[in-house]
Amino acid sequence: MSDSIEKKPAKIVLRELQNKIAEEAWEAKKRGEKVGWCASNFPQEITTAMGIPVVYPENMGAAVGAKGGGQRMCEYAEGMGYSGDLCSYSRINFAYADLKKCEEMEIPFPDFLLCCNNICNCMIKWYENLALEMNIPLLLIDIPHLDERTCDEDRIRYIRAQFDDCIRQLEEITGKKMDLEKLKSVMEVSQRSSRAWLRAVGYMASTPSPFSGFDIFNNMAVANVGRGTIEAAEAFEQLADEYEALAAKGESTFKGEEKYRILFEGIACWAHLKYTYKALQTRGINLTATIYGPAFSFLYGNLDELMAAYAYVPNSNCFERELELRVNDALKNKVDGAIFHMNRSCKHWSGNLYEMERRFREQTGLPTIVFDGDQSDPRCFSEAQYETRVEALVEIMEENKKKEVKA
Amino acid sequence: MADVYTMGIDIGSTASKCLILKNGTDISGYAVIGAGTGTSGPKRSVEQALSNAGITINEISGITATGYGRNTFSEADWIVSELSCHAIGIHAVFPDVRTLIDIGGQDAKAIRVSTTGKLENFVMNDKCAAGTGRFLDVMARVLELDVSELAERDAMAENVVNISSTCTVFAESEVISQLSNNVNICDLVAGIHRSVAVRTAGLAKRLGIVEPVAMSGGVALNSGAARALERELGIPVRIPPLPQINGAYGAAIYAWEHRKQER
Ligand code: SF4
Numbered sequence: 001m002s003d004s005i006e007k008k009p010a011k012i013v014l015r016e017l018q019n020k021i022a023e024e025a026w027e028a029k030k031r032g033e034k035v036g037w038c039a040s041n042f043p044q045e046i047t048t049a050m051g052i053p054v055v056y057p058e059n060m061g062a063a064v065g066a067k068g069g070g071q072r073m074c075e076y077a078e079g080m081g082y083s084g085d086l087c088s089y090s091r092i093n094f095a096y097a098d099l100k101k102c103e104e105m106e107i108p109f110p111d112f113l114l115c116c117n118n119i120c121n122c123m124i125k126w127y128e129n130l131a132l133e134m135n136i137p138l139l140l141i142d143i144p145h146l147d148e149r150t151c152d153e154d155r156i157r158y159i160r161a162q163f164d165d166c167i168r169q170l171e172e173i174t175g176k177k178m179d180l181e182k183l184k185s186v187m188e189v190s191q192r193s194s195r196a197w198l199r200a201v202g203y204m205a206s207t208p209s210p211f212s213g214f215d216i217f218n219n220m221a222v223a224n225v226g227r228g229t230i231e232a233a234e235a236f237e238q239l240a241d242e243y244e245a246l247a248a249k250g251e252s253t254f255k256g257e258e259k260y261r262i263l264f265e266g267i268a269c270w271a272h273l274k275y276t277y278k279a280l281q282t283r284g285i286n287l288t289a290t291i292y293g294p295a296f297s298f299l300y301g302n303l304d305e306l307m308a309a310y311a312y313v314p315n316s317n318c319f320e321r322e323l324e325l326r327v328n329d330a331l332k333n334k335v336d337g338a339i340f341h342m343n344r345s346c347k348h349w350s351g352n353l354y355e356m357e358r359r360f361r362e363q364t365g366l367p368t369i370v371f372d373g374d375q376s377d378p379r380c381f382s383e384a385q386y387e388t389r390v391e392a393l394v395e396i397m398e399e400n401k402k403k404e405v406k407a
Numbered sequence: 408m409a410d411v412y413t414m415g416i417d418i419g420s421t422a423s424k425c426l427i428l429k430n431g432t433d434i435s436g437y438a439v440i441g442a443g444t445g446t447s448g449p450k451r452s453v454e455q456a457l458s459n460a461g462i463t464i465n466e467i468s469g470i471t472a473t474g475y476g477r478n479t480f481s482e483a484d485w486i487v488s489e490l491s492c493h494a495i496g497i498h499a500v501f502p503d504v505r506t507l508i509d510i511g512g513q514d515a516k517a518i519r520v521s522t523t524g525k526l527e528n529f530v531m532n533d534k535c536a537a538g539t540g541r542f543l544d545v546m547a548r549v550l551e552l553d554v555s556e557l558a559e560r561d562a563m564a565e566n567v568v569n570i571s572s573t574c575t576v577f578a579e580s581e582v583i584s585q586l587s588n589n590v591n592i593c594d595l596v597a598g599i600h601r602s603v604a605v606r607t608a609g610l611a612k613r614l615g616i617v618e619p620v621a622m623s624g625g626v627a628l629n630s631g632a633a634r635a636l637e638r639e640l641g642i643p644v645r646i647p648p649l650p651q652i653n654g655a656y657g658a659a660i661y662a663w664e665h666r667k668q669e670r
Contacts, residue, residue, distance in 0.1 A: 342533060354613060361528065372534040380534065384475055385514075392490035392529060399525050 010239035011215065014222045017235055021226050022107070028053040029108040034174040037107070037130070039123055040224055041313050042116040042141065045190060045306065046167060048228035049183040050176050054114060055107040056225055060096070061089030065270030065376025067104035074377045087345040088377035090126040097130060112136055112173050114166075118143040118316040120348040137173060139166050143311050147318050151308040159307040186228040187306065193227035194297035196236035201293035203243040205333045208258035210246035213287025214277045215253070217268045220292050227298075252286075259284030260397045263330045265291065265356070266341030266349055271378035272386075279390050280339075289333040291325060315348050323356060327363050336397045339390070340370045344380045367396040412462060413469045413666060415658025416449060417489060418476030421512030421540065422625065423448035425456040426655040427467070431663035436460030437652050443512065444476025469662035473654050475513075487661055489654045490518055491526040496657030497621050498524025500647040505617040508607055508636065508644070509653070510626035512540045517611040530614045537573040538606030540626050545575055546599045549582050550592055554629070560596040561631025568598035573606060596631065604635035611640065621645040623653035 008016075029035045038047065038054035047054050064070055070088060077091035078084050080098060084091075096102050100109070115127040115138060124140065131138035141162045144155055167178045200219075203210050219239065226232040246252060262280070264287045269276050280287070291314050298309040314322060330338065340357045342350050353370065361368045369389040374380035410429050417424040423444075426437040436459030442448030457464060464482075472483035473492040480486075489509075497507045498520055507518040515538045519527040536542055547554045568590055572578040578599075585595055603626070611620070620642060626632050627650035637644045647653055 344534075358613060358615075367528050370530070370533075382534070385531075385534075387478075388475070388488055388490070389531065392488040392526060395488055395491045396526055396528065 010235055010242050011219070013235040013238065014219055014232075017226060017229075017231050018222050020231075021222075021229075022055065025053040025055045026108050034111040035108050036112045036114050037110040037127075038114040039116045039119060039127070041119045041310065042114045043163065043306065043310055044225060044228050045183060045186050046163070046170065046178075047114070048190075049186040050167070050170060050174070050178050052170060052174055052176060055110075057093040057096075057107070058089045059221055059225065060102075060105050060107050061092040061376050062221075062267075062270050064092050064102060064104045065378075066273055068271070069102060069104035070271045070376040071378050073102065074379075084377075087120075087122055087126070087347070088374055089345065090122065092376060093126070094129070097133060110134070110136060112170075113138045114141075115139070116141045116143060116310070118310055118313045120315055120346070122347060137169070139169055141166055141310075143316055145318075146311050146316055146321070149318065149321055151311040155311060156304050156307045159311065160304065163303075163307060187300070187303075189230055189233050190228045190298060191300070192233040193223065193229075193236050194299055196233060196240050197223045197227070198293075198297045198299075200236060200240035200243050203240070203247045204288040204293065206247040207261075207334065208250070208252045208254065209261070209286055209288045209333075210243045210252050212252070212254040212281070213264065213290065214268070214273075216287070216290055216292050217273075223297075254286045255281060257284050258286045260336045260394065261286055261288040261334060262393075263287075263289035263326065263333075263335045263338040264341070265326065265338060265353070266343045267346060267375040269341065269373040269381055270376050272373070272381050272383070275383060276373075276386065279387055283390065283394050285390075285394070289326075289329045289335050289338075291322075291329070293329060319352055319355070322352075323359050323363070326356070326360055330360070330364055330366065335366065336400065337367045337369075337393050338364075339393070340368060342370050342372045344372065344374045345377060346375065367393055367400070369393045411663070411666065412460070412467050413659050413662035414453070414456070414467045414471070415492065415655040415660070415662060416453060416470065416472050416480060416483070417474040417492065417652070417654035417658060418449050418472065418480060419443045419474045419512050419654075420476075420514075422651070423452040423476075424474075424652045424655040425449075425452035426652050426659050427456050427460040427462070428656075428659035428663055429460075431660065431667070434649075434656070435462070437649070437655065439651055444474070444479060449476065449480060469666040471658035471662040471665075473658045485662060485665060487658060488526075490516065490529050492654045492657035492661060493623060494518055494520045494526040494657065495524055495660050496653040496655075497623060497647060499656065499660055500653075501619065501621055501645055504619050504621045504645065506611065506614070506620045508611050508620065508622045510538070510540055510603070510607060510622070510624040510632070512544075512625065515539050515607050515610055515624075517607075517614040519614060519617065528614065530610055532606075532610060535573065536575045537578070538603050538610070540624070542575050542578070542603060543599065543626060543629070543632070545579055546582055549579055550586070550595065552592075552596075557596050557600070558629045558631040560593045561600055561629075561634070563593040564597035565591070566594050567601055568594045570595075570598045570602040573602070578602065597635070600629070600632045600635040601639070603632055604639040607636060608639035616640065616642070618642060619645060621647065623647060623650040625651045627651070 073095040076095040438455035472480040
């Protein structure tokens, strides 16, 4: 580990690393290398091992949303004829593909597309559309929805065959060769990153949690896209060490007293991140459970297990397993209530949200609220409605605490 | 001992409701003004309630503000969500009620009330206006009726018309086309009420219905809508004598209880 990394807080290291990954893609593009646009849960082991630069439209969508460009880009895409019901990440991306510029953030244009539908099936149409418009190849890894609790042999074989075929096609497109030894070492590094990430987010179970849970929304970007690199593994280990030290002292980066702990379900409202965070923080509410914690680590021992790991990502799972993940996480991290984001962009996530909330409430006995919003389109959120729900949630949590004290 | 007055003010999106309570139990005065947050409504409701009670603001020992505009009322001693206030208010009227359905101007909510009158859980409508008071306002306008006339028309309905659209704008054009087909207005009104009831019953079912059930909010004054809700739920629904000021009532009780604790 270099000295400079040791001196800076892990949060900064991770941000710099994210910028560096983005910068490398621009440089590769300038050198004439082939660059891809890639879905967030596409097996990054392939591209990292082959040294193929890829960038992530979903991350760009989040950044543009957070920096205030979501509405402009979404409205532009709607003007092109895309429905306002489409995921705002896709609308921002369609607008960018057409405009070829975006003041909040830009990514190099692609020579090929890598799609993986374990995150959602809307994504296939999004990427097919790009492939057609840009006339570039689209490589898809189709991961069947896991309607059972475990990923069986047939599924693994099906995914594995596509994995191998994808490598072959990428070799053709980019002229780069897959080195199996390199793949093995990337897999090992990814494991290191994932374990460190799990260890870091595991400290949310401490009371108080050593960090403000909203930080996860920022840190997970690297966990997702850069975990196959040594720098990422080291940065996550540093992050976990920092949290460990804070937890040991009973300290936290959360501003103010942690009076209540909640589970936050869904993608953040990037366009209203500050508001949604402040409304909680000023009331002493810290986020101590989110599916991004346990579920965005990919643990496997060999190639077959790697295939299975990509079938276990949250959105690809059967409802019962998804519910169980949330309930267990909430209980382990001792939450007092839960906030469910009815994310109008994300059909997969909002489709089962009411039922998820109802069953979660039933199984945990905890109070829950649902608010309307959208990850990057600011037009679907109302501050007053959010505030009312949060305030009422606090009133219930406060009453429950009084009851606990009496008992 | 001198009487102790507390005030609850519920500043909604379309109306301001103020209630003055004497010694935590007797309603001394109240007012409902059809203008909500950001208007002169809150101020006027306070003045009118005070004048009805025959007292001045200086005699009020504590004020709780609730409702959409609660944070804008600077005279408030306490700010409490309308969810909690509704739970407190209905518990004071019907101590055994466990589920309250409140339909306000721009939102609808189903509230689980604890056996001690506390807010236990709730669900609220999503961003859509269907199933709220606003939906009825829009429909009444299309029918050239005042909302206060809806109940009477509903009572005369013979064949309830099916309004299939939930979207307020779609439903509006559906009602217009029914009108141009000379469909009986009373039947149409009953259909509109059923549409609201289906939506609200769905909300209540999501929360889980624990009986007895009560209904509050301005829409509860409309017996047609209340009957439609009973039909949808298949159980009786109780209406407090002053459904529209249930939140303000709960707020005034909250103020009384907190003043009492301080003494
Ligand atoms: S629809 Fe949901 S899962 Fe799919 S890309 Fe958009 S946000 Fe992601």
